[in-house]
Amino acid sequence: MIEEKDYKYILPGENNNPVEYQVKCHSMIIIGANGSGKSQLGAWIEKNNPNDTHRIGAQRALTFGNYIQQKSYEQATNLIIYGQENPTGEHNQRWGWDGEKWNYTSSLLNDYENVLSALVALQINQQEQFIKDCKLREKNGETHNVVPEMVIDKLQRIWKSVFPHRDIVIEDGKVLAGFEKDGQYYEYKGRDMSDGERVGLYLMAQSLCVPSDKTIIIDEPEIHLHRSIMNKLWEAIEAEREDCFFIYITHDTQFASNHKNSKKIWIKGFDGITWEWEEVQNSELPEQLLLDILGNRKPVLFVEGTHDSYDTKLYSEIYKDYYVVPCGSCSSVISQTKAMNSNAQLHNFKCFGIIDRDYRTDYEIEAYKEDNIFTLEVAEVENLFLTEELLQVVNRIMGFPDNSRIENVKKYIIEERFREEINKQICEAVVSELKYRLSVANISKRNEEKAKETLNKLFEEIDYDTIKTEQMTKFERVLETQTYKNVLRVFNCKSLSTSIGHFFKLDNKDYRDFIVRQIKGKRASDIIDAIIPYLPNEIPIECN
Known part of the structure; x- marks a missing residue:
């Protein structure tokens, strides 16, 4: 021995x-x-x-x-x-x-x-x-x-x-x-x-x-x-x-x-x-992430995307007082934010999560707030590049004398893109709500009969036609009112922000990188001020 x-x-x-x-x-x-x-x-x-x-x-x-x-x-x-x-x-x-x-x-x-x-x-x-x-x-x-x-x-x-x-x-x-x-x-x-x-x-x-x-x-x-x-x-x-x-x-x-x-x-x-x-105690968080958090001594912000994604590029410039952690998927943001907030060793660290709004219902959004997880005021992070306030900043940077280009962008997004894709958006919103309702169901893993009973009850409570009608009403109302801000709030289309650069005599594919370059330079405060209204106000930009 x-x-x-x-x-x-x-x-x-x-x-x-x-x-x-x-x-x-x-x-x-x-x-x-x-x-x-x-x-x-x-x-x-x-x-x-x-x-x-x-x-x-x-x-x-x-x-x-x-x-x-x-x-x-x-x-x-x-x-x-x-x-x-x-x-x-x-x-x-x-x-x-x-x-x-x-x-x-x-x-x-x-x-x-x-x-x-x-x-x-x-x-x-x-x-x-x-x-x-x-x-x-x-x-x-x-x-x-x-x-x-x-x-x-x-x-x-x-x-x-x-x-x-x-x-x-x-x-x-x-x-x-x-x-x-x-x-x-x-x-x-x-x-x-x-x-x-x-x-x-x-x-x-x-x-x-x-x-x-x-x-x-x-x-x-x-x-x-x-x-x-x-x-x-x-x-x-x-x-x-x-x-x-x-x-x-x-x-x-x-x-x-x-x-x-x-x-x-x-x-x-x-x-x-x-x-x-x-x-250092054992944690549900990956060990390197736990050590990074302890070593940085900053409040933590979990975000979607990777180190090279636009989520991280924007949030790192806006939330400079935070240790910004890209998690990949939205589910990882949710799980890691919850894990950190439940870790006794990290109780002195402020921790938040930001996720895209996507097709989430108001009920789902409110439920996440209990765990310090907040959603954007636009459907997805790419839409931050399309806000009217930001378009105005770009217009000024490029030196155009009036707002006609901004109006053309808004008209293009509402009429040529949103109107044409509204049925697809409604379908995806319905599927998203169905998935969420199934994901939060408390189905027993030990009792087969109880699991079956819970599932049958859940199916009885889920009315597909009602959900579809509600989603159709929501999207059609947004289209009918023609309110640009509301369109960005519900329109999920990642390629949208790579299709409007030409309105400002920029390459479409370079438009987002142009914004990222500006946010790192002399125009930083203008860019950030244009984006802040669409970020969760529950997360302070500066942490004292």
């Missing part, structure tokens, strides 16, 4: 007194917004447990010479652990003194050559120990063991898992990298490696040279590393150092969420002396 190792670490408790915790998992990730005191917390952990902690700061020099300086293992290890060959005093000399205080979080770590020296010294120590053991066994007439795996073997294994198409060789006091291409082998000096390769080698060597059973703290483990290799690197390093506990300090939520089986700590605040923190 294999016993799992228990790892211990400390965090500040009441009055910043160190409190010890114990876990089975191999690592912990500390996340928080910029300025939340993450790096200071890493320094605090180191200062309060210096003998068992080794911290790799965020500021790292990545240069080294052509040859590795030869030092004893004790010399080199002292230099990377304490910053001096013969450590004295209570302060770690690695962090430097600026004349007033020790720079625990802002000092540049310029120890690459010492790290390589320690790596080579450790390899030599292991080789010497093996030779010594072999000689002793031969003297006693015993067969000696096969050559064991040594530190550079481990480094090369980590390297290959991260950079599979590159070799790393450390021999004769040199670092060399190489690769094969078209049947030929190309070699280059270690100092000429890419930033990613050099920082990878540095972190591998640092982690392998640290003495046993340490807590290794890495501030900003993502620096100079492409996201595709970050988790590979740290998982490979952890696998080689199962004796150590790893603490990562980061604001990269993708790294944090992809690093599985790791405890996550969220820094809620730091007043310069004490930290407010808590463990």
Whole structure:
């Protein structure tokens, strides 16, 4: 039976007194917004447990010479652990003194050559120990063991898992990298490696040279590393150092969420002396989204669409005080808004959802408001590009002397588009209402008879002809009154906003992008003011 190792670490408790915790998992990730005191917390952990902690700061020099300086293992290890060959005093000399205080979080770590020296010294120590053991066994007439795996073997294994198409060789006091291409082998000096390769080698060597059973703290483990290799690197390093506990300090939520089986700590605040923190709990929200929300510390606005869709482009400019989260479908907006509002860990965060009006009934729209989910005053987000107020702004930007073009657009949308498609709109509205009524029915999943009874009752209550008559009356009244604003409120046609650019001497396909460009420039306030009347007034534009 294999016993799992228990790892211990400390965090500040009441009055910043160190409190010890114990876990089975191999690592912990500390996340928080910029300025939340993450790096200071890493320094605090180191200062309060210096003998068992080794911290790799965020500021790292990545240069080294052509040859590795030869030092004893004790010399080199002292230099990377304490910053001096013969450590004295209570302060770690690695962090430097600026004349007033020790720079625990802002000092540049310029120890690459010492790290390589320690790596080579450790390899030599292991080789010497093996030779010594072999000689002793031969003297006693015993067969000696096969050559064991040594530190550079481990480094090369980590390297290959991260950079599979590159070799790393450390021999004769040199670092060399190489690769094969078209049947030929190309070699280059270690100092000429890419930033990613050099920082990878540095972190591998640092982690392998640290003495046993340490807590290794890495501030900003993502620096100079492409996201595709970050988790590979740290998982490979952890696998080689199962004796150590790893603490990562980061604001990269993708790294944090992809690093599985790791405890996550969220820094809620730091007043310069004490930290407010808590463990990240399980949530119905995707973990990366949860970490993003915690790290941003802004009110959250869930919207339809993707990162590149017009929903996100518009809302991100209008709701600048919010963390805008594109969810894809309207059902995802609804589910994620509900999940966040029910998450006790996020109770201090304001959270809203915006969805298209589509063909929703007033009853459905009011029901969603209970969960802080609100609808637009137009049928869909694309119709925001068609509001009369916005058309007036475009007209002014293009320098046209009168409003004739605006009137032509309105006439085109009402007479040539809405009138021609009204029967299709009525049909889709009827189907939408039927789907909604079925979706909210409370049908039992455990009792077949009760489920059947509920369903039969629901069918009795749904009168197709009544629903169709109501929808026909609504749409025909809108057409009859010729009120442009009401047409935009009920007319669902995503291609509509790509058909009116020519009225303003713009390319039809470029019209929406033209608006997006304007909202990012000097006309931003005019564009936003033209759209605001069609947004839910329950969601404040500015959050204090």
